[in-house]
Amino acid sequence: MKQSNYNFLYDLESEENSVLIYNSRTNALAVMDAKHTHMFNAFVHNKREITDEEFLKSLVDGGFVVEDDVSELSIIKYQLLSSRFNTKVLALTIAATSDCNFRCIYCYEKNSMKAGSKMTDETKENLIKFIGEQIDTIEQLSINWYGGEPLLVMDIIEEMSERLIKLCEEKGVAYTAGIVTNGYLLSTEIARRLAVCKVTNMQITIDGPEEIHNKRRPLAGGQGTFKKILENVKDSKGLIDHISIRINTDQENVNETNKLIKDIKEMGVDSENVSFYLGFVESHNDCYLDEKCLTAEAFSKKHLDFMKENGIHLMNAYPALVANFCGADLKNSFVVDSAGLLYKCWNDVGIVERAVGSVAPHDADDTRRYNDLLYYDYMLYDATEDEECRDCKFLPICMGGCPFRRRGNGNRCVDKKYIMEEYLRACATALMRG
């Protein structure tokens, strides 16, 4: 037997000679008392056999020790490939319009926004055909409505949802849906109609207390949006299963996030089905430059403090085991724009030269070219072969990080890298308190 390469050990201040142990390949977290810490150290440093069978079984179950001939890196690679090329789920993020009623300061779609753009009937048919070609081989169709602002084209969401839900029912395929919206056009009536479209998850961004939010996320005409969005969330609470409020955080609003939560609570917007989290903002346009952003490290620390200070359960941010990072490196996942072009990453949408395909059928004399290089770069990257990542203890909960950032667009390391010890200690304390 040998120690796992993915163990994190921290001395426990509350109990002498005891340690907190976490394994990033299995996600197991445990406390070892002084007696067992002594046995574990003797095993690791002096190769002394562990004779306490119950203890050894716990260590094996948690992945803290593995057989000598086990290659943990091979297991991780196998899981990556199995997940990446699994085609049981077809996941489509559909931007049925690239138009938006907001003009956010950091918008990465700013250059591709088209007023009045809307998916045409021809593209809708092609999209239905594209899904229809795969419906017999999938077990789940997962749709995420996106934009621009998707509620500007509620008619398309309703029409397409009805057709897709029917198709899935006929074929015995599970159907799930979510939406990313700025929330301005949300109303009780719209929430009801979204629920009919089986939209169960909604993400809305609020950027701080009223004055700050209105400066960062105004309407196209410059008017504020804060009050209306929060009233809308309040009115739709019981209709959408889960609403997550994202707070895009940078230098400008980093000290205002707690005030926002206080304001939200005072307005009666919080409830069991509304949750809050901080979003990392990056520079994607000429008006919003890197100086405004937080470093990855500062952001991670801020997020942990935010959770602690606002009573958000720390287990909500417990690391997730990552086989592949996101839809960008998953075979059966695409972002579809209003023209029917297919992309791998949300940040690529609307930049035609980053399209990797189209829902439109190809004719024999078709001369369209898609970005094969980008497609294969997303799909064939292997973090277990990456010099920076292959020996990194965070690999199983990061897998090389965001593929878009890996391509030279910022820091890709998982946020836990900067706060692991503090985070795990806080988690353990909370769990031990019950």
Ligand code: SF4
């Ligand atoms: S590549 Fe990065 S930015 Fe693009 S969808 Fe994946 S996580 Fe998001």
Ligand code: SF4
């Ligand atoms: S991206 Fe960073 S944290 Fe993630 S596996 Fe690579 S080196 Fe580790």
